[in-house]
Amino acid sequence: xxxxxxxxxxxxxxxxxxxNCIKRCPTEAIRVREGKAVxxxxxxxxxxxxxxxxxxxxxxxxxNSLDDLQEFDYNIALPAPALYSQIGKASGPDEVxxxxxxxxxxxxxxxxxxxxxxxxxxxxxxxxxxLPRPMISSACPAVVxxxxxxxxxxxxxxxxxxxxxYAAARVARARVGEQLRIxxxxxxxxxxSPCAAKITAIISPLGSEKSYVNGALAVSDIYGPxxxxxxxxxxxxxxxxxxxxxxxxxxxxGELRALGDMKALAVDGIHNVIGVLEEADSGRLQRVDYxxxxxxxxxxxxxxxxxxxxxxxxxxxxxxxxxxxxxxxxTSLQLARDCIDEFGEGYFCMHEPIQPxxxxxxxxxxxSAIARMGELEKIVAELPGxxxxxxxxxxxxxxxxxxxxxxxxxxxxxxxxxxxxQQMAEDLLRLARTDLPSMARRDDN
Amino acid sequence: xxxxxxxxxxxxxxxxxxxFAAAGEVxxxxxxxxxxxxxxxxxxxxxxxxxxxxxxxxxxxSNGGKVVLRVDSERIVVEACDLGPGIPDIELAMREGYSTxxxxxxxxxxxxxxxxxxxxxxxxxxKIDSSVGRGTTVxxxxxxxxxxx
Numbered sequence: 001x002x003x004x005x006x007x008x009x010x011x012x013x014x015x016x017x018x019x020n021c022i023k024r025c026p027t028e029a030i031r032v033r034e035g036k037a038v039x040x041x042x043x044x045x046x047x048x049x050x051x052x053x054x055x056x057x058x059x060x061x062x063x064n065s066l067d068d069l070q071e072f073d074y075n076i077a078l079p080a081p082a083l084y085s086q087i088g089k090a091s092g093p094d095e096v097x098x099x100x101x102x103x104x105x106x107x108x109x110x111x112x113x114x115x116x117x118x119x120x121x122x123x124x125x126x127x128x129x130x131l132p133r134p135m136i137s138s139a140c141p142a143v144v145x146x147x148x149x150x151x152x153x154x155x156x157x158x159x160x161x162x163x164x165x166y167a168a169a170r171v172a173r174a175r176v177g178e179q180l181r182i183x184x185x186x187x188x189x190x191x192x193s194p195c196a197a198k199i200t201a202i203i204s205p206l207g208s209e210k211s212y213v214n215g216a217l218a219v220s221d222i223y224g225p226x227x228x229x230x231x232x233x234x235x236x237x238x239x240x241x242x243x244x245x246x247x248x249x250x251x252x253x254g255e256l257r258a259l260g261d262m263k264a265l266a267v268d269g270i271h272n273v274i275g276v277l278e279e280a281d282s283g284r285l286q287r288v289d290y291x292x293x294x295x296x297x298x299x300x301x302x303x304x305x306x307x308x309x310x311x312x313x314x315x316x317x318x319x320x321x322x323x324x325x326x327x328x329x330x331t332s333l334q335l336a337r338d339c340i341d342e343f344g345e346g347y348f349c350m351h352e353p354i355q356p357x358x359x360x361x362x363x364x365x366x367x368s369a370i371a372r373m374g375e376l377e378k379i380v381a382e383l384p385g386x387x388x389x390x391x392x393x394x395x396x397x398x399x400x401x402x403x404x405x406x407x408x409x410x411x412x413x414x415x416x417x418x419x420x421x422q423q424m425a426e427d428l429l430r431l432a433r434t435d436l437p438s439m440a441r442r443d444d445n
Numbered sequence: 446x447x448x449x450x451x452x453x454x455x456x457x458x459x460x461x462x463x464x465f466a467a468a469g470e471v472x473x474x475x476x477x478x479x480x481x482x483x484x485x486x487x488x489x490x491x492x493x494x495x496x497x498x499x500x501x502x503x504x505x506x507s508n509g510g511k512v513v514l515r516v517d518s519e520r521i522v523v524e525a526c527d528l529g530p531g532i533p534d535i536e537l538a539m540r541e542g543y544s545t546x547x548x549x550x551x552x553x554x555x556x557x558x559x560x561x562x563x564x565x566x567x568x569x570x571x572k573i574d575s576s577v578g579r580g581t582t583v584x585x586x587x588x589x590x591x592x593x594x
């Protein structure tokens with residue numbers, strides 16, 4: 001099985017071996033083995049659901065640190081719109097940009113501007129292509145991975161458009177390279193990420209051969225230094241800033257609001273997304289043109305690498321979005337269109353195909369998978385159906401899967417173990433009561 | 446579930462009359478099973494759509510029945526069997542847009558008269574056996590490999 005990079009990692013010393021995370025994982029990728037959670041790399045989609053669930057903070061998001069900026073001559077921060085939702089009302093976007101410069105960046109390019117570019121590209125893409133309906137937004141990388149792992153039949157439905165982050169990275173790189181005459185490989189571009197999935201997408205890009213982003217910093221990692229700088233109160237402008245609609249992408253329904261009038265559906269929260277994709281995958285949503293699907297509840301403002309409560313953050317995001325609109329809406333939208341004209345529309349499309357990802361199969365050959373499925377059904381029928389998780393697998397069914405694939409044994413189930421012990425005790429008793437030839441026959445037998 | 450032999454899988458899923466709350470669950474289960482068998486995603490997709498339509502037909506029109514999934518190395522078979530009432534005119538039932546669904550059912554967004562035509566579109570071989578008063582069996586076959594290859 002292919003081993004893939006993941007930004008979600010287990011901190012072994014903090015893991016207490018409880019079964020909370022295995023229950024919430026949307027791809028049933030986690031098991032508890034020898035007292036610790038183990039993540040199956042083939043199935044993990046980096047949604048961060050386990051990071052959110054773990055009360056012991058044993059799931060961490062691996063990201064770059066500010067020290068990594070030293071590798072480059074010139075560093076550009078790409079703050080996700082959601083970053084602005086994490087900061088109190090006292091500081092406006094320009095103060096945040098200034099604070100980012102204080103902690104080590106030479107320039108800032110708002111990803112909300114990338115969102116404006118992608119909004120326009122998506123609009124043209126939907127209009128220009130006779131693609132299977134419904135089309136599914138590929139803005140959330142956790143959703144794209146979910147499709148690859150659990151809904152490969154929906155891969156042709158994914159909009160082959162790059163993410164706002166990617167668009168922002170490309171225009172910022174080009175502008176800095178041109179105006180300051182800095183060689184491309186000396187420019188460091190770092191995304192300020194609200195989630196794990198985006199970080200994974202940078203390390204192993206979804207639909208492009210090369211990542212235009214050099215690394216990512218988690219919002220939660222830079223929150224401390226950022227807040228310390230914010231207190232000192234300077235203000236600065238970014239290279240590019242998006243419209244209020246661009247900022248709105250960080251909230252559920254925001255992408256659709258930006259795209260405007262069409263037959264579309266918005267869904268947020270990974271388990272809700274699964275429900276909608278199930279419908280689409282059975283051909284039930286053909287009358288819907290476009291699906292906005294975000295893995296985190298409330299949208300990117302609810303990302304697992306954020307610090308604020310998602311619903312509080314959403315209110316702040318709305319304020320930021322409205323505040324930006326007042327001045328520069330038309331200007332930034334026009335600027336986004338100019339960028340598309342300058343770079344060409346194809347520049348913001350994914351060029352590499354999105355492939356299905358293996359991970360759910362019981363065996364490599366169909367024959368042995370059929371045999372194992374038959375075995376699995378028999379085992380499931382004998383299990384208690386409590387889905388208690390004590391065996392370390394999330395459900396009785398996944399336990400049966402693990403048994404037929406040789407990753408567990410049936411008596412890992414405490415109920416099975418109990419049955420077996422009862423059987424043994426009865427056998428033992430029967431044996432103990434057996435008459436020996438030298439003894440007189442007992443009547444009580 | 447009964448495995449006839451080691452190389453064939455057979456699974457039954459009961460579907461109740463007017464059980465709209467559970468509608469779609471069989472299709473999801475079938476999809477999960479086929480995915481775990483490592484079947485190519487376009488075939489899984491077709492089987493899932495056929496199963497969904499079969500399941501909805503049972504919910505909307507039948508007195509209850511079951512969906513049977515059979516898989517061997519050559520084909521995926523999705524069979525919907527019910528206990529009546531039976532289809533009086535199969536040719537008419539196959540016509541796109543024709544439906545005998547009640548107004549209540551149509552209000553729920555079903556009964557567009559596309560179920561059987563959709564099933565046929567998803568299948569490599571498609572068959573309806575029906576007798577009024579006794580019941581209907583709709584058989585959808587999707588080939589994994591060319592027959593005989």
